[in-house]
Amino acid sequence: MSTPVISIRGVGKRYQLGDGAAHDTLRDHLSAGFRRLLRREKKERPVSEHWALRDVSFDVNEGEVVGIIGHNGAGKSTLLKILSQISEPTEGEIHVRGRIASLLEVGTGFHPELSGRENIFLNGAILGMTRAETRARFDDIVAFAEVEKFLETPVKRYSSGMYVRLAFAVAAHLDPEILVVDEVLAVGDASFQAKCLSKMGDVAQHGGRTILFVSHNLQALRSLCPRSVLLKNGRLVESGDTASVLNTYLATDSGLQTIHRWPDAELPGNDEIRLLSVRALDEHGNNSGVFSTSNRICVDLEFDCRAVLPTLTLGFDLKTAEGETIFRSYQTDQAPADQPALCLGRQIWRCEIPAGLLNFGTYLVCPRVNRQNHYLIYEGPAAVRFDCVLDHGVSPFWHKLKSRADRAGMISPILRWAEISSPPHG
Amino acid sequence: MSHHRAERILRPSRGLISLKLGELWRFRELLGLLAWRDILVRYKQTYLGVAWAVLQPVLTMAVFAVVFGRLANLDAWGAPYALLVFAGLLPWQFFANALSESSNSLVASARILSKVYFPRLIIPISSVLSGIVDLVIATAVLLVIMPFYGAPFRPHLLLLPLFFLAAALPAFAAGVWFSALNVKYRDVRYIVPFITRIGIYATPVGFLWQPLIEAKAAESPALAAQFQWLLHINPLVGPIDGFRWCVLGDRFAPWWPGFWMSIGLMLLVLFTGLIYFRQVEKNFADIV
Numbered sequence: 001m002s003t004p005v006i007s008i009r010g011v012g013k014r015y016q017l018g019d020g021a022a023h024d025t026l027r028d029h030l031s032a033g034f035r036r037l038l039r040r041e042k043k044e045r046p047v048s049e050h051w052a053l054r055d056v057s058f059d060v061n062e063g064e065v066v067g068i069i070g071h072n073g074a075g076k077s078t079l080l081k082i083l084s085q086i087s088e089p090t091e092g093e094i095h096v097r098g099r100i101a102s103l104l105e106v107g108t109g110f111h112p113e114l115s116g117r118e119n120i121f122l123n124g125a126i127l128g129m130t131r132a133e134t135r136a137r138f139d140d141i142v143a144f145a146e147v148e149k150f151l152e153t154p155v156k157r158y159s160s161g162m163y164v165r166l167a168f169a170v171a172a173h174l175d176p177e178i179l180v181v182d183e184v185l186a187v188g189d190a191s192f193q194a195k196c197l198s199k200m201g202d203v204a205q206h207g208g209r210t211i212l213f214v215s216h217n218l219q220a221l222r223s224l225c226p227r228s229v230l231l232k233n234g235r236l237v238e239s240g241d242t243a244s245v246l247n248t249y250l251a252t253d254s255g256l257q258t259i260h261r262w263p264d265a266e267l268p269g270n271d272e273i274r275l276l277s278v279r280a281l282d283e284h285g286n287n288s289g290v291f292s293t294s295n296r297i298c299v300d301l302e303f304d305c306r307a308v309l310p311t312l313t314l315g316f317d318l319k320t321a322e323g324e325t326i327f328r329s330y331q332t333d334q335a336p337a338d339q340p341a342l343c344l345g346r347q348i349w350r351c352e353i354p355a356g357l358l359n360f361g362t363y364l365v366c367p368r369v370n371r372q373n374h375y376l377i378y379e380g381p382a383a384v385r386f387d388c389v390l391d392h393g394v395s396p397f398w399h400k401l402k403s404r405a406d407r408a409g410m411i412s413p414i415l416r417w418a419e420i421s422s423p424p425h426g
Numbered sequence: 427m428s429h430h431r432a433e434r435i436l437r438p439s440r441g442l443i444s445l446k447l448g449e450l451w452r453f454r455e456l457l458g459l460l461a462w463r464d465i466l467v468r469y470k471q472t473y474l475g476v477a478w479a480v481l482q483p484v485l486t487m488a489v490f491a492v493v494f495g496r497l498a499n500l501d502a503w504g505a506p507y508a509l510l511v512f513a514g515l516l517p518w519q520f521f522a523n524a525l526s527e528s529s530n531s532l533v534a535s536a537r538i539l540s541k542v543y544f545p546r547l548i549i550p551i552s553s554v555l556s557g558i559v560d561l562v563i564a565t566a567v568l569l570v571i572m573p574f575y576g577a578p579f580r581p582h583l584l585l586l587p588l589f590f591l592a593a594a595l596p597a598f599a600a601g602v603w604f605s606a607l608n609v610k611y612r613d614v615r616y617i618v619p620f621i622t623r624i625g626i627y628a629t630p631v632g633f634l635w636q637p638l639i640e641a642k643a644a645e646s647p648a649l650a651a652q653f654q655w656l657l658h659i660n661p662l663v664g665p666i667d668g669f670r671w672c673v674l675g676d677r678f679a680p681w682w683p684g685f686w687m688s689i690g691l692m693l694l695v696l697f698t699g700l701i702y703f704r705q706v707e708k709n710f711a712d713i714v
Contacts, residue, residue, distance in 0.1 A: 015712065026611035085436060085543035087711040093437035100434075104541045113467050122463055125456045126542055 004059035005210050011092035013053040013078050052078040053234045065204045067225035068214045069249050075234040076214050098177030101128050107167030112156035123170045137173045145169035172199050178210045250290045258287045260383040268378040276302040278383040294392040297353040311372040321362040326410045356392040359412035360404040449545045457548045464556035479563040487512045490632035501637040505674045506575035513673045514631040517593035517665040520561045522622040527553040528601030529618045546707045550605040582672040589668035596661035599696035606706040629662045658684030661692045
């Protein structure tokens with residue numbers, strides 16, 4: 001039986017907001033103090049408080065790699081800060097067995113005026129290595145960072161790539177029993193990122209190290225962490241198998257509508273066909289409205305058919321939030337043999353948007369019904385809307401993408417590239 | 427194997443006096459490295475570097491010797507005025523530099539402090555330590571110029587390190603207070619330069635206080651005695667007298683009751699400062 005190396009018991013962190021007694025200057029503070037003394041006023045009470053973390057409990061066993069997931073403001077950073085001893089919990093306690101090191105940033109304490117060599121020792125010490133330990137790993141660090149020739153150069157003259165490589169190299173050679181890592185992997189150029197990720201994987205799988213890993217990178221979480229905990233609004237929502245926790249995570253964000261059911265009186269269509277509902281969900285049945293692009297997304301159209309019309313065409317336009325059409329799809333696009341059979345009564349047709357196609361962003365589904373070559377029956381506004389999180393990338397370069405701002409385009413397919421001839425010489 | 431490991435408990439700290447001085451010892455290597463960094467950076471960044479550490483006290487000495495010694499013609503008890511000023515300047519400048527560096531140190535390191543844990547006290551301590559190099563250089567200058575003024579090397583010079591410590595105590599005590607206050611109150615950074623600018627005149631750096639008290643004693647001994655106690659509330663008076671005693675001779679010896687009173691006072695300031703520091707440290711990452 002393994003004892004937990006970290007046990008977190010009822011941990012909470014309270015921040016005071018709009019503290020009425022806070023003064024920015026010592027002068028204000030002192031004069032307010034004197035005024036209170038003279039008038040015998042009571043000390044003003046803080047206006048409101050905010051629990052960034054509340055009643056969080058979980059254990060981490062030796063050698064486990066645990067992911068911490070949550071939307072912005074869920075309390076991930078606060079939990080990391082408490083684990084790293086940067087701030088104290090307001091309540092509860094954490095038992096830690098073993099040497100803990102935290103990596104909330106690479107290159108903490110690097111000084112631009114100092115040389116690469118000097119910064120390695122300084123940064124090592126800041127991260128908790130003794131000088132002897134740093135010396136023992138010095139050659140490995142230098143080799144990993146590929147900065148042999150520039151060891152005596154002040155790091156202010158380094159290119160940003162070199163700087164980041166050196167910074168990560170020091171951090172990667174830390175050798176604690178417990179490692180707390182924030183999203184620091186999204187650094188450097190593509191090949192170096194791949195190197196960082198594989199180093200992380202190495203440490204996780206073969207190092208027998210206990211690791212707590214916070215990331216928005218679903219793919220990295222999936223590949224590195226067998227177990228995850230999900231935080232929401234400062235509370236622990238779920239803890240367990242990463243795949244299922246990720247599903248809950250994707251399901252917790254909403255405000256997006258993935259099911260649209262028309263009221264009976266307003267069913268779009270005519271006497272021959274009426275649309276009943278439209279919904280979007282992913283291949284696992286998750287209909288949270290936030291889909292990962294590595295899953296297929298299903299668009300289901302439910303309708304009631306009163307007459308079997310051979311030319312009935314059912315489909316939708318997929319649009320961006322700005323209203324631009326990305327593509328249109330009808331069931332009649334396919335070969336006749338592959339088309340779903342139309343029958344009388346209520347039925348649901350499903351269209352699958354393939355995995356690995358969409359980009360980050362919000363997408364709208366606008367249903368359309370018509371009689372081919374005859375007339376339009378219904379051309380609707382957006383019935384459902386959903387968000388996509390791009391995570392079908394296989395390139396290490398894609399790990400740092402966080403929004404459509406990082407990769408232009410309404411879609412983001414991975415296309416095939418090949419060399420077809422050598423460049424002509426001369 | 428896991429049960430051999432030390433278990434640490436992170437929980438809300440209670441009580442006033444959990445100073446965690448043991449933690450400080452555990453991180454002594456980092457303390458040394460940070461002080462080394464400050465020193466390295468200071469001398470790398472300035473072309474004059476070491477020359478500056480020599481020039482600053484020498485030029486100040488020249489100005490003070492002319493203003494107080496020649497123009498104001500104050501009593502130096504027969505000692506070379508320049509040497510008297512220089513002996514006073516050493517502890518004073520160490521104190522003033524250490525105070526201004528350390529009071530700003532926490533805020534300047536906010537970025538590191540919000541990313542990595544170590545006892546925060548290391549930051550102001552290391553900035554006090556980094557001033558020692560300047561002090562050592564200036565002391566070397568003192569030893570070089572002593573023969574020119576015909577001052578003999580007395581065995582008392584071996585006591586100089588003790589008076590360094592006596593000057594470091596108030597620097598450290600004030601540094602702990604101001605660095606922590608600076609985190610919470612923005613106007614503290616304006617108070618510290620004011621203290622060092624006024625302090626150099628309010629402290630007997632450029633003159634001897636003893637003749638002034640003696641003159642007062644001729645009128646009213648009781649009042650003079652009170653003044654003498656009051657004067658020693660200034661924590662730099664003792665160390666400065668100590669330096670002069672070592673360099674100039676026995677007549678300049680510190681007034682020991684006042685000396686010890688001010689050491690005791692500073693220990694109290696340091697202790698309360700450490701408690702206040704701990705209070706701020708707890709939430710430092712949340713404030714900055």
